[in-house]
Amino acid sequence: MAVLVLGRPAVRGGGVTRHPARRMVRILLGVLAVRANRALPLEWVVDALWPDKPPPSAAANVRTHLAELRRILANLAPGGPCIVTSRDGYVLAAAPDAVDVTRFQRLVREGRELRAHGENAAAAHSLEHAVGLWRGPVMAGLPVPDVVRPDVTVLEEQRVCAIEDLAEVRLALGLRAELVAALAGLVVEYPLRERLWRLLVAALAASGRRSEALAVYRRLVRVLEVELGVAPSAATTSLYEAVRDGRA
Incomplete structure (x- = not known):
């Protein structure tokens, strides 16, 4: 992998990681990197670098920054990702596994396909690698420019969904003890992700901790009522009733 953006932006090659x-x-x-293999118009680049008031020399400055970035890529990842200029703007042209964003998305797709075919162990392997690519927030340490904010929002949602998918696969594999601790932390981090709460209830119930599972459900009811003014979904309610009645 050569370009990293799921955390502090960096270029990696030859065992060396460089943060410009x-x-x-x-x-x-x-x-x-967020828009790898998609054109980024010059005006978008200018907006990203100078969101308030670009200098008169903005276009020339962009070319200078691009030249520096091209040198870094050429030195650390020769024959790898490169910046191409097209009539539509600038493109980071890269193979799917050469940018952590596109590698993450490929691994998630692969994990879901394996899960759909009942290959849970292989699915867990792919999803673990996908989630493990995240070293922090997208573009950590930098403001996220408005021009890529929608892309970043989608990526962050994909990350949480991948975490949920991984937890579901691990539960299917019977990895309950370690899963309970992980999910207990995740519902604190993402209190409005009902699927995480449901997985925690299921993991507790599968571990024989029925009273704790019921208590978690009651916590979820309060959180949803206070924060969103809604009740748990039918799927979560059905799980609660099964745990309550000793059927799960």
Whole structure:
């Protein structure tokens, strides 16, 4: 892998990881990586680097930052990702596994396909690798420019969904003890993700901790009522009733 943006933007190659020294170059690397293999128009790049008031020399400055980024890529990842100029703008052209964003998305798709075919152990392996690519928030340490904010929002949602998928597969594999602790932390981090709560209830029940499972459900009811003014979904309620009645 050569370009990293699921955390601090960096370029990795030959056993070396380099975070560009100049902040503008780090932002440029981040927005290009988030939109890997998709064109980023010059005006979008300018908006990303100077969200308030671009200088008169903005276009020339962009070319300077691009030249520096190209040098870094060429030195650390020769023959790997490169920045291509097209009539539609600038593109970080890269193979799917050469950018952590696209590798993450490939591994998630692979994990879900394996899960659909009942290959839970292999699915868990792919999903663990996908989730493990995240070293922190997208473009950690930098402001997320408005031009890529929708892309970042989608990525963050994909990450949480992948975490949920992984927890579900681990539960199917019978990995209950370690799962309970992980899910207990995740419902604190993502209190409005009902699927995580449901998985925690299921993991507790499967571990023989029925009273704790019922208590978790009651906590979820309070959270949803206070924060969203809604009740748990039918799927969660059905699980609760099964645990309550000793059927799960």
